[in-house]
Amino acid sequence: MADVKTTSFNLSCPVPRVADDRIVLAHGGGGRLTHQLIEKIFMPAFSNTALEERHDGAVVSVTGSRLAFTTDSFVVRPLIFPGGNIGDLAVNGTVNDLAMCGARPLYLSAGFILEEGLEMETLRAVVTSMQEAAAKANVKLVTGDTKVVDKGKGDGIFVNTSGIGVLEANVKTAIGPQSVQPGDVVIVSGDLGRHGIAILSVREGLEFESLILSDCAKSLAISRSIVERRN
Amino acid sequence: MADVKTTSFNLSCPVPRVADDRIVLAHGGGGRLTHQLIEKIFMPAFSNTALEERHDGAVVSVTGSRLAFTTDSFVVRPLIFPGGNIGDLAVNGTVNDLAMCGARPLYLSAGFILEEGLEMETLRAVVTSMQEAAAKANVKLVTGDTKVVDKGKGDGIFVNTSGIGVLEANVKTAIGPQSVQPGDVVIVSGDLGRHGIAILSVREGLEFESLILSDCAKSLAISRSIVERRN
Numbered sequence: 321m322a323d324v325k326t327t328s329f330n331l332s333c334p335v336p337r338v339a340d341d342r343i344v345l346a347h348g349g350g351g352r353l354t355h356q357l358i359e360k361i362f363m364p365a366f367s368n369t370a371l372e373e374r375h376d377g378a379v380v381s382v383t384g385s386r387l388a389f390t391t392d393s394f395v396v397r398p399l400i401f402p403g404g405n406i407g408d409l410a411v412n413g414t415v416n417d418l419a420m421c422g423a424r425p426l427y428l429s430a431g432f433i434l435e436e437g438l439e440m441e442t443l444r445a446v447v448t449s450m451q452e453a454a455a456k457a458n459v460k461l462v463t464g465d466t467k468v469v470d471k472g473k474g475d476g477i478f479v480n481t482s483g484i485g486v487l488e489a490n491v492k493t494a495i496g497p498q499s500v501q502p503g504d505v506v507i508v509s510g511d512l513g514r515h516g517i518a519i520l521s522v523r524e525g526l527e528f529e530s531l532i533l534s535d536c537a538k539s540l541a542i543s544r545s546i547v548e549r550r551n
Numbered sequence: 552m553a554d555v556k557t558t559s560f561n562l563s564c565p566v567p568r569v570a571d572d573r574i575v576l577a578h579g580g581g582g583r584l585t586h587q588l589i590e591k592i593f594m595p596a597f598s599n600t601a602l603e604e605r606h607d608g609a610v611v612s613v614t615g616s617r618l619a620f621t622t623d624s625f626v627v628r629p630l631i632f633p634g635g636n637i638g639d640l641a642v643n644g645t646v647n648d649l650a651m652c653g654a655r656p657l658y659l660s661a662g663f664i665l666e667e668g669l670e671m672e673t674l675r676a677v678v679t680s681m682q683e684a685a686a687k688a689n690v691k692l693v694t695g696d697t698k699v700v701d702k703g704k705g706d707g708i709f710v711n712t713s714g715i716g717v718l719e720a721n722v723k724t725a726i727g728p729q730s731v732q733p734g735d736v737v738i739v740s741g742d743l744g745r746h747g748i749a750i751l752s753v754r755e756g757l758e759f760e761s762l763i764l765s766d767c768a769k770s771l772a773i774s775r776s777i778v779e780r781r782n
Contacts, residue, residue, distance in 0.1 A: 340671065341670065341671050341672070342668055342669060342670055342671060343665045343666070343667060343668065343669040343670075343671065343674065343699055344667060344699070345667055345699050345701070346699075347665065347697065347699050348665065348697055348698045348699030348700075349699075354697065357697060358697075361671070361674055361675055361678055362678060362695060362697075365678045365679055365681065365682040366661075366678075366681075366682055366685075366692045366695075368691050368692075368693060370658075370691065370693035370694070371692070371693055371694065371695070377694050378658070378660075378693035378694040380657070380658050380691075380693055380715075382613070382616060382618065382657060382658075382715065382717055383615075383616040383717055384614075384616075385613060385614040385615075385616060387613065387715070389658055389660060389693060389694055389715060390660070390694050391660035391661070391662045391694055391695065391696050391711070391713055392662065392696045393662040393663070393664050393696055393698045393711060394698075395664060395698045395700050426611070426613060427601075427609070427611050427613075427620055429609075429620060429621070429622035429713050430597075430622070431622045431623065431624040431662075431711045431713070432624070433624050433626060433664070433709055434574045434578065434579065435574070436574060436575060436576055437573055437574065438573060438574040439572065439573055439574075440571065440572050440573060440574065440592070441572070443574065443592055444592055447592055447593060447596045447597075448596055450596065450597075451596040451597055454597075460599050460601065460611075461597045461599075461602070462599060462601035462602055462609035462611055462620060463601070463602065463608050463609040463620055463621050463622055464593060464597075464602070464622065465622050465623045465624055465711075466578065466579055466585065466588060466589075466593075467579045467624045467625075467626045468574055468575070468576050468577075468578050468579030468580075469579075469626050469706060469709075470576070470706075472703065473705065473706040474704065474705065474706070475700060475701075475704040475705070478664055478700075478709065480622070480624060480662045480696075480711035480713075482622055482660050482662070482711075482713035484611075484613065484618070484620060484715065486613055486614055
């Protein structure tokens, strides 16, 4: 190798390279870094057929029945936002993940991680909303857990909801990413991005002419005519 | 009401009264305040027969089968401790909760809440331990979720594991708090308090003549001879 004299130009890159030795916020954002995390860390460890579907939940067999099983943690700020709160969001999110597996949601669990100093009335409001959302979706919250972390080690309330549903025998086409085909019709139950804008409007102090409410809700019932693709 | 002159004595109470309008650490400790929280906040909202058992998990019926369903969040510090880490603790904790319902553990979910800045190698070590513990317990981790929170809004890694198990048809006596009777034999698989002391020894810098390792492990298989009470 030739002896090369180098001169320092104090170069800097306008787009900082993401270090891959530490977790950054984008690892939880659902984009490229989330997929990297799944491919590099989670899949090599846990790989199995249910997980490899990369679906909203797993479809598993238990004593001859096909069940869907899913989990989601909720870390939204503010805890209470226009049109909902972290409680109904957590119930509807998991109910909807079960529906996306073609399952009828049956049972939910709730795991709370509370930050020391949280106002009891906030927790009560969140829990009440969870129950109202569960009743609307006709699911029962049957098991739970509560942990409290030191002030400054959490963010008010984190809640994990996991859920079990049963696949109806008459759902013939597997509902999942691998079943999506060109020409499929996308049915939208409301405005795209409404929930996200409702959260951002209070978090960033954005003002609009009208109040933007989250449309957080349980999915519409999956109609057989949508589920079964006409051949 | 009489006009009463009051004199300030600057009184202070040696044992501060716990304010019940805010969450304190003891609400997550499993003692009196945890029970208050369950009775005052969770039960009035969610009350149903499965939850009222106040058991380690819920026993529910799904298409004719009896399943156990449980959830637990893990917030331990340090993340890696003598004899284990938050990963195998999270798998074994939920596997053991299913066993305590008399169920054979089948499937687990994992919900991660990661703090921005967490070292990737720590996450990798935790995930590897989870898989090793899952393989030992013969359960599959089939569904998961990852969220990342701002630095200072979490504590490295929080992990929730929820689990599904199936009740064996030959388990005749319901396993649960309501079945405990005077004269029952308590079978202990190791030293009481070993895991707790292993954690405290590193957290508080306690030193012992020998290294105290956590005995975090899956339960021994529940033997029919233990489960079925002789009449």
